[in-house]
Amino acid sequence: xxxxxxxxxxxxxxxxxxxxxxxxxxxxxxxxxxxxxxxxxxxxxxxxxxxxxxxxxxxxxxxxxxxxxxxxxxxxxxxxxxxxxxxxxxxxxxxxxxxxxxxxxxxxxxxxxxxxxxxxxxxxxxxxxxxxxxxxxx
Numbered sequence: 001x002x003x004x005x006x007x008x009x010x011x012x013x014x015x016x017x018x019x020x021x022x023x024x025x026x027x028x029x030x031x032x033x034x035x036x037x038x039x040x041x042x043x044x045x046x047x048x049x050x051x052x053x054x055x056x057x058x059x060x061x062x063x064x065x066x067x068x069x070x071x072x073x074x075x076x077x078x079x080x081x082x083x084x085x086x087x088x089x090x091x092x093x094x095x096x097x098x099x100x101x102x103x104x105x106x107x108x109x110x111x112x113x114x115x116x117x118x119x120x121x122x123x124x125x126x127x128x129x130x131x132x133x134x135x136x137x138x
Contacts, residue, residue: 029129031138034122035111036103044097051091052084059083102135104128 063079064072100120103113112130120135122128127138 027132029131029136030106032104032106032112032128032130034102034104034124034126034128036113037100037120037122037124039098039100039119041096041098044095052088055087055090056080056084059086104130104135106130 057080059082060076060080062083063075063077066072066075066079097117100116100118101113102116102120102122103111105111114130114135116135122135122137129136129138
């Protein structure tokens, strides 16, 4: 067998071993009982950034329509800054989101909680499967 084929074979075996090591299986769920359900509003950190970026884009575009030469560049920058500020302020007035905090006791007695954006429709005393990133009624 040629040295090139041997190296290629070794490389393929190495890649196969590496790929097998990267494969993950879903974590087994743990079972728990819901001991608390509450909802509240909190500040959504995403809205202010989106508002600022959107406002800066619109303000920069509008500023770019004014003047020519250096004045046009100054108007573009000023429009972007003003638009970013205004967009951020508008977004901050609408930056609340409703979240649900679910507290549960695992079968081994330990207590944990998850904060979810979507209503999980769970009640106190209900049994759930707890995965890394979700709760599922039993």
